[in-house]
Amino acid sequence: xxxxxxxxxxxxxxxxxxxxxxxxxxxxxxxxxxxxxxxxxxxxxxxxxxxxxxxxxxxxxxxxxxxxxxxxxxxxxxxxxxxxxxxxxxxxxxxxxxxxxxxxxxxxxxxxxxxxxxxxxxxxxxxxxxxxxxxxxxxxxxxxxxxxxxxxxxxxxxxxxxxxxxxxxxxxxxxxxxxxxxxxxxxxxxxxxxxxxxxxxxxxxxxxxxxxxxxxxxxxxxxxxxxxxxxxxxxxxxxxxxxxxxxxxxxxxxxxxxxxxxxxxxxxxxxxxxxxxxxxxxxxxxxxxxxxxxxxxxxxxxxxxxxxxxxxxxxxxxxxxxxxx
Amino acid sequence: xxxxxxxxxxxxxxxxxxxxxxxxxxxxxxxxxxxxxxxxxxxxxxxxxxxxxxxxxxxxxxxxxxxxxxxxxxxxxxxxxxxxxxxxxxxxxxxxxxxxxxxxxxxxxxxxxxxxxxxxxxxxxxxxxxxxxxxxxxxxxxxxxxxxxxxxxxxxxxxxxxxxxxxxxxxxxxxxxxxxxxxxxxxxxxxxxxxxxxxxxxxxxxxxxxxxxxxxxxxxxxxxxxxxxxxxxxxxxxxxxxxxxxxxxxxxxxxxxxxxxxx
Numbered sequence: 265x266x267x268x269x270x271x272x273x274x275x276x277x278x279x280x281x282x283x284x285x286x287x288x289x290x291x292x293x294x295x296x297x298x299x300x301x302x303x304x305x306x307x308x309x310x311x312x313x314x315x316x317x318x319x320x321x322x323x324x325x326x327x328x329x330x331x332x333x334x335x336x337x338x339x340x341x342x343x344x345x346x347x348x349x350x351x352x353x354x355x356x357x358x359x360x361x362x363x364x365x366x367x368x369x370x371x372x373x374x375x376x377x378x379x380x381x382x383x384x385x386x387x388x389x390x391x392x393x394x395x396x397x398x399x400x401x402x403x404x405x406x407x408x409x410x411x412x413x414x415x416x417x418x419x420x421x422x423x424x425x426x427x428x429x430x431x432x433x434x435x436x437x438x439x440x441x442x443x444x445x446x447x448x449x450x451x452x453x454x455x456x457x458x459x460x461x462x463x464x465x466x467x468x469x470x471x472x473x474x475x476x477x478x479x480x481x482x483x484x485x486x487x488x489x490x491x492x493x494x495x496x497x498x499x500x501x502x503x504x505x506x507x508x509x510x511x512x513x514x515x516x517x518x519x520x521x522x523x524x525x526x527x528x529x530x531x532x533x534x535x536x537x538x539x540x541x542x543x544x545x546x547x548x549x550x551x552x553x554x555x556x557x558x559x560x561x562x563x564x565x566x567x568x569x570x571x572x573x574x575x576x577x578x579x580x581x582x583x584x585x586x587x588x589x
Numbered sequence: 590x591x592x593x594x595x596x597x598x599x600x601x602x603x604x605x606x607x608x609x610x611x612x613x614x615x616x617x618x619x620x621x622x623x624x625x626x627x628x629x630x631x632x633x634x635x636x637x638x639x640x641x642x643x644x645x646x647x648x649x650x651x652x653x654x655x656x657x658x659x660x661x662x663x664x665x666x667x668x669x670x671x672x673x674x675x676x677x678x679x680x681x682x683x684x685x686x687x688x689x690x691x692x693x694x695x696x697x698x699x700x701x702x703x704x705x706x707x708x709x710x711x712x713x714x715x716x717x718x719x720x721x722x723x724x725x726x727x728x729x730x731x732x733x734x735x736x737x738x739x740x741x742x743x744x745x746x747x748x749x750x751x752x753x754x755x756x757x758x759x760x761x762x763x764x765x766x767x768x769x770x771x772x773x774x775x776x777x778x779x780x781x782x783x784x785x786x787x788x789x790x791x792x793x794x795x796x797x798x799x800x801x802x803x804x805x806x807x808x809x810x811x812x813x814x815x816x817x818x819x820x821x822x823x824x825x826x827x828x829x830x831x832x833x834x835x836x837x838x839x840x841x842x843x844x845x846x847x848x849x850x851x852x
Contacts (some may be wrong), residue, residue, distance in 0.1 A: 367750070454706050461705030462698055462719065469692045472681040479641065479675075481667035481696025481759055493700060584683075 290486055290515055311515060312441050314553050318510070320502055321445035321545035323391050323451045325529040326538070327498020330455070332527065333536035334464060335491035336471035337387070338395040341402025342526050345496040347409060347518035348375045349503025354421035364427030368504055375500030376493050385490035388485045402523050410515040420514030424507050440509045447505060448542075451498065455538050460584070467491055468536075514553055532573060534580020590822040594619045594763055595671075600649035601640055602632075602819075609635045610646070622789055622796045624806045626830075627816035628839055633799045634676060636816070641673050641760050646772060654762060665807040666694045672761035674752045676768050676799075686751055687736040693758025701797040726754040729792075729794055730784060746777045753784070757792070763788040764788060770805050773790040778802065784808050807831065815839065 265267045302313040324346060331339045356367035368584040378401075389431055409415040416422075426435050434443055458464045466487045469477040474484050507513050533544025551569065555562040573581060595617040602610040610632045617623050638644040640651060642663040651658040658666055672693070680689050698719060704712035727736065730750040735743060738795050740751055748771060756764055766785075770778050782805060788794050801808045806813060807827040815823040815830060817839040823830055830836055 277656075457706050457708060458702060461702075462695060462716070463689060463702055463705055465691060466695055468684060469681055469695075473679055473682065475643065475663075476675065476679040476681065477692065478643075478663035479667060479673050480692040480755065482666045482692070483662075483664045490702060554676050 275526060277582060279502045288535075305443055309437065313437050316437065316441045316444050318549040319441075319448045320506055320509075320545050321526065321529055321549050322448045322542050323444075323502040324499060325533070325541045325545040325548075326451045326455050327495045327502065328526050329530050329536065329538070329541045330458065330491050330498065331495035332530050333541065334459065334467035334471070335488050337391050337488060339398045339492070339495065339523075340395050340520075340527070341398035341400070341405075341523055342495070342499055343518045343520070343522035344398075344402040344405040344524075345375045345378065345499030346503040346506070346522070347405050347515075348378055348496075349484075349500030350422070350507040350513045350517070351409060351415055351503075352500070353504045353507045354416075354424050357425050358421060358423065359414065364425070364504075364508055365429075368501070369461070371500045371504045372497050375496040378494035379496035380489065383489045387488040387492065399520070402518075406515050406518050409518070415515075418515060420512060420517075421507075422512035424511050424513070426508050426511065433510075433552070440505075442490065443505065444509075452538060452542070463487070463490060528570065532570065532580060534582035534584070537580065537582045537584075540580050540582025547581075590617055594654060595640070595797070596642070596650075596652045597636075598650045598652075600636070600646045600677075602635055602639055602644060602646045608819055610639070613649070613816070613819065615814060615821065617795050617797050620789060620793060620795055620807055621692065621811050622785060622798070623812045623814070624810040625797065625799050625814050625816060626801070626803070626806055630818075631816040632819040632838075633816055634767060635819075637673065637767055637799065640666070640765065641671060664696065664834075667759055667761075670760075670762035671765065672756035672759045672763070673765040674756050674767055674769060676771070678745070678748045678752050680748055680752060680755070682739075682741050684740060685737045686727065686732065686740045686743070687720070687723055687806070689740045689751060690726055690755045690758050691719050691728070693755045693760075694719040694722055697760055723754075724760050726757045727751070729757065729787075730754045731780070745772050746774070749773065749781075750784075753788075757788070757794075761794055763795045763797065766796065766800075768773055768799055768801060770800055770802045778805055781805070785809050 303315060307315070307319035324342070327344045327345075328339060331337050331342070352371035352374045353364065356362045356370055357364060370399045382397060382401050385395075386394050409420075409575060410418050426433060428434060434440060456499030466477070466482050469480065469482060470484045470487050478484055506517075529548040531544070533542065551563055551566050554585055555565055558565055593616040595615075597613060597615040600610050600613040600615075601608070613632070613636060615625075625636065627633055635644060639646045640658070642658070642661050642665065645660065649659070653671060656669055658669065658671075661669070681692065698715050699711040699739070700715050724736070727733070730753050732747065732754065733752055735747075740748065745750070749772075752768070753764075753769070769785075770781055773781060782793060785796055785798070786809065789796055798806075798810075811825060812825065813827055813830045814821055815833075815836050822835045822839060823833045825833075
């Protein structure tokens with residue numbers, strides 16, 4: 265068992281080491297950006313769609329990482345916020361005639377309000393309760409969407425108009441690929457800045473020792489609520505762009521499986537480690553695609569692969585802070 | 590007589606039928622070092638927990654600096670100006686020495702998520718302030734290197750000092766130390782005495798400590814209170830306490846009794 269983790273450390277250790285060193289980090293970032301820019305030309309149009317999906321998951325996983333990775337709150341219904349964002353855009357653009365950019369702030373607001381309503385009463389309790397409440401919330405949102413007239417019941421909403429920016433319509437899959445590139449980059453920058461801030465440190469203090477954090481004058485409920493709401497906003501923004509990218513949404517896009525998939529990306533890559541979470545999102549989306557040749561066996565093989573990773577690297581693929589030094 | 594900074598009157602605490610504190614009265618004068626001693630299970634740590642809001646006393650009043658602290662949450666008590674350390678050092682794991690101490694500054698700063706995302710000049714100035722003051726606190730307690738090492742990997746005596754630095758970073762008026770000398774060697778104990786005196790003299794912070802090391806208590810305190818079975822049995826300057834027959838009896842009578850509440 266130890267041998268396997270050494271192998272994993274060898275694979276990703278130098279990569280993580282690279283991230284610690286400043287000039288090397290800039291070089292690696294630049295290389296990554298160039299790769300992102302030219303990827304559609306190299307891999308073709310099918311891969312571009314898959315990569316767009318992977319980038320969406322980067323945004324969602326980074327959002328859930330704030331909740332689970334930083335604040336240590338187990339959220340089993342994260343897809344609910346993704347749904348709130350997507351449906352807000354759908355309803356406001358289709359029924360109220362607003363354009364995408366005018367609807368976006370409402371999507372963010374709706375998710376933040378939902379976050380306060382769900383998080384407010386539960387975050388004072390132990391985190392196990394939150395897991396149950398969020399699980400329920402995820403299902404409530406999906407069932408509501410399936411039964412309400414305004415959300416199009418089981419068939420969902422379709423014909424959601426694509427946004428335009430400065431007169432240019434974001435329409436082709438290539439346009440959306442670059443849109444999600446920008447979105448993912450913003451998500452990464454925001455995550456880094458939050459992590460290295462007063463609030464980001466407070467999340468870690470509360471996660472490691474609630475009593476000691478309280479004794480340092482930190483209001484643990486408030487700090488957790490901030491994490492939960494910020495996570496919700498990430499989810500809603502991801503959902504908003506998801507809705508316009510597909511042009512159609514249905515309740516089944518926001519199932520419990522979706523929540524689990526996002527959570528898996530976070531845990532797989534390494535909770536609280538931004539490069540790890542990005543890697544996790546790519547594995548979760550690209551893994552099943554790369555195994556497509558295996559036919560019906562692919563999900564089984566993928567699942568076994570995930571189990572093996574968790575067995576040998578329980579704290580995620582990306583090495584921890586101390587291991588990288 | 591200096592005016593009291595903290596005054597506890599008639600504090601009673603019980604869990605179900607079990608009475609931990611019974612009508613405890615206690616005060617800490619401004620700019621003083623006072624100690625709370627007593628056999629294991631006397632309720633000393635429970636009294637600390639009542640002051641700091643971790644336990645809710647059933648009755649009584651806690652006046653601090655003109656403010657009633659009863660029923661306040663721990664973080665409000667810290668904001669009001671009372672900082673504490675824990676009996677069994679509780680530093681944040683997997684975090685550096687500096688990050689640990691920086692936690693103390695949380696309640697004295699305000700930048701939130703939006704300021705952090707936009708990296709506003711105000712936020713950056715505040716981050717620098719947090720860092721600088723935390724360094725200053727570390728230097729004050731005598732930790733001058735290892736800022737970026739993981740705090741919980743350091744020697745025990747070191748960790749105790751870091752915990753005091755962390756408490757000082759909350760800019761308190763009163764510092765509560767729960768058995769600060771436990772696990773320290775003779776040299777470290779001498780340094781601790783000097784540190785406590787410097788905290789009072791240079792920072793103007795009052796100190797209240799729980800301590801089993803009677804030698805240290807006698808040297809450092811201006812006044813000592815003795816607690817036994819949740820009741821204060823004696824109070825006075827070190828010399829009087831040493832000669833008090835009730836105190837001697839409480840300490841001799843403790844044999845065979847095990848610690849229960851103070852873990």
